[in-house]
Amino acid sequence: MEEKIKNAIADNKHATNVEGKKKSPLWGDLEGLLQHKIDNKTKPLGSLGVLEEIALQVGLVQNTLSPKIENPAHLVFAADHGLADEGISPYPKDVTWQMVMNFCAGGASINVFCRQNEMELKVFDVGVDYDFSENLPVVNAKIARGTCNMRKEPAMTIGECRAAMEVGCKAVRVEVAKGCNTVACGEMGIGNTSSSSLLMHKFTGHPIEDCTGRGSGLGDKQLDRKTRILKEISEKYDPQSAEEVLTTFGGLEIAAMTGAYLEAKKQNMIILIDGFISTAALLTAIQFDASVKENCIFCHSSDEKGHKLMLEFLGVKPLLQLGMRLGEGGGAAVALPLVKSAVNFLNEMSSMEDAGVSNKE
Template sequence: MSVPPVDRNKKELYVAQLLGKAMPPHSLGVLAELAVKLALINPKPLRKPALILFAGDHGIAEEAVTHSPQEITWQQCVNFAHGGGACSLFARCNAVELTVVDVGVDHVFTQEDLVLDQKVSFGTKNFLKEPAMTQAQCTQAMEKGRILVREKRQAGFDVIAFGEMGVANTTSASALASALTGYAPFEVTGKGSGISEAELLHKQEVIEKAIARYPTDDALELLACLGGFELAAIAGGILEACELGLPVLLDGFITTAAALVSCALEPNCKSYLIPCHVSGMHGHSLLLHYLGLDSPILDLGMQLGEGTGSLVAWPIVALASRILPEMTSFSEGKVTDSTEILSRIGLV
């Protein structure tokens, strides 16, 4: 199965339908552009979103690239699964189903933790010394993401968002992003959860040395060498969602790094990605530009991850998906067609 291209021949039809709505032409701005993009994916209103949050630990944390102790990964997973944290609050406020998934956390969860067990391994290896994952592990993690998206689709969900949790995963995401795009490590590496300027330079040097160990441009090889289990699961999940014709609410820096892999494997994925926000994390705007996603919905300086940017943008996406199928036209509203008048005199 491969990702089908959206039918761009329908774009003129949808633009014409917008001009027929009972409002001045182009008065909804970027929201109207979003409505057309969504209609090309799915012309029906979007009503049932799911957020799948994948978690994993990272061996590269050994290289002093973060001050966060590794146990925060599993602690936050339990917190999220029990209704805590920003992602859980935002999901609850917006009636979005949240599923917290362990694909590579260095911890054994209990049933009471409410974290879905899809563990491939207990964290990645230190990719400065050896590949983060074997190719088999990477493929397995990607398949975990695919299966969960498939299950969500079968359960009636019509739009998918991804979140992540993993101490040191900004280092993995930056290494992967740099290797895939050709941007220098300093261009796509930020301070993560908080480090000094000197520590940032160290983090960038770690990434530069690691990339030099793996001289390949193969996206799957790079994902296995530099990625994380949660990144692999998201990359696989994006591929599955796009193959199923589902729009994907793209969150911040880390999920965008995973999307780079998906789009390298299936370029048609780009048409299904809805860039929900530009993260405050250094380099995110470059990654969006690389994917041709230069008009993110929000710019709030957020850099939390967890899918929170997607959750904040979801009400706008839901609204945009209803404009074409539900907003009244001039004729339906029995309103004089002012757009047609403007068209006659060459102003539209």
């Protein structure tokens, strides 16, 4: 059966959908074959629930009845935000570089989860207002020493935004060359929930009040002030294209994540999506290429206000609801074993025929 699929793919390499975009030549046939394989495992129909949906999705993305999760990588992009000078976070800007140092020392939650789940972790300095030693395990990809204060001027120039996106693209290509087919992205940047709220507001049309949350722990008065500032900023500019929106309101690390998602789709990888900021970057990537969503597994629902609305806007359901709102991409790393379980049952669980078990009549 697998050989039949490979031969058909070879005969239909140039198949396209009605819009002229590349599409799996066997999407319909392969979907039926995968569903048959899933349904004929030694279990009642549908009894593995969401794991069956993941198995089907991963098989379709990889165009195979025997999908694999190989050398999964977690890319954390760090950068500072000029808007942090307006006091929109309870933490000072220095926490950005201090947390990067914590990543280097292996002491952050994302270090713990990546070690536990055998996921390679890489940290990128895309725009931290600090000079890291060359001896530290940090990839130096600094575009600028943080973004500008959006209350006064756009966050980035077009050139800076494009350069940051290329950092993400290159990071993914490096992992692909090492045999990675599954990637997640995380971030570190004091003030980046504000950028994410503005991107969500512009791309979904939700009022800024519904897009703005407490971030790393704002009190009620601080949240009201943050919301007022973001509303002022949203009304100050009128960017037209997706690139202009990202340049005006985004962050260097968010632009890098956006580029990483676009490249991961181009490389036909499985993309594990984390919480609020990661989803804001994905929402941005979708403005450039809507098909990115096909490769994405949405790992959890963040406790940050706005994330649930973003997931509803995208029409997706998260795997986990753990009340997390930490950032760093932790929810994606925590969910990786579930994705592996889905692939493993599809490849290793006996079929009814193999096990000699009577199927449902």
